[in-house]
Amino acid sequence: MSASPPFAFPAELRRWRTTRRVSQLELALRAGTTQRHLSFIEQGRSKPGRAMVIRLGESLGLSLRQRNTLLHAAGFAPVFTESGLDDPLIRPVREALQRVLDGHLPYPAVVLRPYGELLASNTAISVLTDGVPGWLLEPPVNLLRVMLHPDGMARRVHNLSDWGRHILDNLRTKAAGSADPKLDALIAELAGYVPDTPPGPDHIGFAIPLELETAGGVLRLLTTLTSFATATDVTLSELRLEAFLPADESTADILRNSAHQAVVSG
Numbered sequence: 001m002s003a004s005p006p007f008a009f010p011a012e013l014r015r016w017r018t019t020r021r022v023s024q025l026e027l028a029l030r031a032g033t034t035q036r037h038l039s040f041i042e043q044g045r046s047k048p049g050r051a052m053v054i055r056l057g058e059s060l061g062l063s064l065r066q067r068n069t070l071l072h073a074a075g076f077a078p079v080f081t082e083s084g085l086d087d088p089l090i091r092p093v094r095e096a097l098q099r100v101l102d103g104h105l106p107y108p109a110v111v112l113r114p115y116g117e118l119l120a121s122n123t124a125i126s127v128l129t130d131g132v133p134g135w136l137l138e139p140p141v142n143l144l145r146v147m148l149h150p151d152g153m154a155r156r157v158h159n160l161s162d163w164g165r166h167i168l169d170n171l172r173t174k175a176a177g178s179a180d181p182k183l184d185a186l187i188a189e190l191a192g193y194v195p196d197t198p199p200g201p202d203h204i205g206f207a208i209p210l211e212l213e214t215a216g217g218v219l220r221l222l223t224t225l226t227s228f229a230t231a232t233d234v235t236l237s238e239l240r241l242e243a244f245l246p247a248d249e250s251t252a253d254i255l256r257n258s259a260h261q262a263v264v265s266g
Contacts, residue, residue: 009053009074010044016060016070017042019179030059050076061177064234082234085119093236094120100241106259108221109243115186116144119239127214127258128153128244144171144186148193158211158218164194166208209247216254220247 017027028038032055040046048056053074057067068078083090101109101122108124118141129137132152136145146152148164157163168191175183210221221244231237246252 009048009070010042012070012073013056014042015179016062016066020060020177022060027056027059031055048074050074050079054079064232064237066178068234080232080234080237083236085235087235089233090235097239097241104243106255107243107245108255109241110143112143112240112242114238115182116142118143123262124255124259126262127219127255128212130214131156142186144190148190150193153212154193156213158213159208161195161197162208163210164190168194210244214254214258216258217250219251219254221245221251222247 017024022030024038024042025035028035031038031052033052037046041048041052050071053071053076054067057070062070064080065082068080068082071078085094097111098120101111101120104124105122106124108128109122110118110125111120113119129146132146136149136152144167147157148154148160148167154160154164168187171183171187171190175187210219210223212219212221224243224245226241226243228236228239246255
């Protein structure tokens with residue numbers, strides 16, 4: 001790994017602190033140092049040790065990938081490993097994740113990589129992807145694009161404006177603290193698929209269900225997200241398990257019947 005210029009870390013630290021909207025005093029308190037010391041670090045007058053850089057990254061709430069980048073800017077080697085998805089160390093985790101996904105049946109569940117890229121799913125995902133053209137389902141599949149693209153699920157989403165806004169609001173919240181051009185580009189693309197309709201009187205914000213037309217009837221699905229908060233591997237830390245759960249008994253019945261029919265026909 002090439003050495004970083006001496007001004008890289010102070011600029012990078014200031015950028016992240018500004019992006020996260022954290023004052024010098026607040027960050028100093030979080031990291032267990034003084035505002036004076038932090039000011040010297042940001043001015044390049046004091047060079048922090050590796051432990052201090054790690055504490056600053058953690059105090060700023062940076063991802064493991066971002067903390068490695070911060071370490072590199074300070075002239076240190078990465079601390080957090082980044083395994084490949086086919087790495088033998090990751091394989092047992094992926095097998096365990098598949099068991100978790102299957103445990104959610106007959107309800108759809110998926111494992112996503114950054115930017116909505118689909119890594120794994122259970123068989124119930126077919127209720128989401130039914131009728132989606134093949135070109136949208138070619139690997140790597142972006143599930144967010146599948147959901148909102150007019151040729152994808154969007155044709156069957158009754159509340160596309162509210163559901164799309166729900167997805168975009170979550171992405172924009174993440175983008176506000178990430179300074180990630182790729183994420184910004186994805187948001188711009190997806191926003192072009194969502195009708196610009198103001199929220200109705202029944203809008204319930206973050207708890208908005210997905211209302212999806214299927215052959216068995218209209219599904220009302222709520223989503224739950226699970227992350228690997230204690231992971232020390234960059235790859236694992238970036239995975240998200242998203243489960244689509246029935247918001248009412250009618251939806252649960254439709255999903256159970258769909259699963260039963262799939263077993264009988266299979």
